[in-house]
Amino acid sequence: MDAQRYFSRLSKYHGALKGLRRQKPPVFLYMPVPLIIAIDGPAASGKSTLGFRLAETLGYLYFDTGLMYRAITWLVLKRGMDVKNEAVVTQLAQEVPIEVSPPSLEDGRTCDVVVDGLDITWEIGKPEIDSNVSTVAAYPGVRTALSIQQRRIGKRGRVVMVGRDIGTIVLPEADLKIYLDASPEQRARRRYDEILSRGGKASYEEILAKVIQRDRIDSTRIVAPLKAAKDAIILDSDKLSADQVFEKAYDLCIN
Numbered sequence: 001m002d003a004q005r006y007f008s009r010l011s012k013y014h015g016a017l018k019g020l021r022r023q024k025p026p027v028f029l030y031m032p033v034p035l036i037i038a039i040d041g042p043a044a045s046g047k048s049t050l051g052f053r054l055a056e057t058l059g060y061l062y063f064d065t066g067l068m069y070r071a072i073t074w075l076v077l078k079r080g081m082d083v084k085n086e087a088v089v090t091q092l093a094q095e096v097p098i099e100v101s102p103p104s105l106e107d108g109r110t111c112d113v114v115v116d117g118l119d120i121t122w123e124i125g126k127p128e129i130d131s132n133v134s135t136v137a138a139y140p141g142v143r144t145a146l147s148i149q150q151r152r153i154g155k156r157g158r159v160v161m162v163g164r165d166i167g168t169i170v171l172p173e174a175d176l177k178i179y180l181d182a183s184p185e186q187r188a189r190r191r192y193d194e195i196l197s198r199g200g201k202a203s204y205e206e207i208l209a210k211v212i213q214r215d216r217i218d219s220t221r222i223v224a225p226l227k228a229a230k231d232a233i234i235l236d237s238d239k240l241s242a243d244q245v246f247e248k249a250y251d252l253c254i255n
């Protein structure tokens, strides 16, 4: 790379570099950091844990696109509509604005999700949403409506965007694409432990069945099916702790 291009690239990434933690060795300050980071993968593979931590470390916006599909699903159920009625669900996704913003409370949330003036951040993680969200997310009109909003935010850069189709459809130009995978059993085990640690009750078998069902719907739908982008780096988290996954992903950002 010639010097002029090098310095123009360096200044482009200047803002991004500000977010790097102080304790990291200064040599990183001369490395270009990816401005748009896409993390895709199946249900409960640890995308939000990784994405949130990566965004926090880099000083980037964290954007979990699954929350938008969950918010639409919540609205459909709250209004007593039929999840199977594609036309009605699509119209709702086109008309109702969903606000996803950085967390305003320190109660374990990674984002605030507001619809119709209501904070529904915790509501959308409930089992009835888990059971219906993949049906809603398979409707092409719903995907178009939400992807437009996601792309608009992602294109601004300094963002870690998490979902199923970020590296393939929403932001194919992402500078770094990670596909985070794990076996259904391991993912179900993590989700089960998470519910128990919050004082809830759950059945491992039921969670596993739901994870497998969502994987099937997400990867066989016609529009934007779940799959790794050709240029994605695949991380298999079956034998890695959350810390090890983070270290590997962070290395990819700075090397």
Ligand code: CDP
Residues within 6 Å of the ligand: 042, 043, 044, 045, 048, 065, 066, 067, 069, 070, 133, 134, 135, 137, 138, 162, 163, 164, 165, 166, 214, 218
């Ligand atoms: O957190 P978890 O992995 O269980 O799911 P999520 O990321 O909250 O996403 C919920 C559902 O939304 C997924 O099962 C997909 O059906 C859908 N989704 C999608 O289709 N495309 C995205 N970019 C994000 C989520």
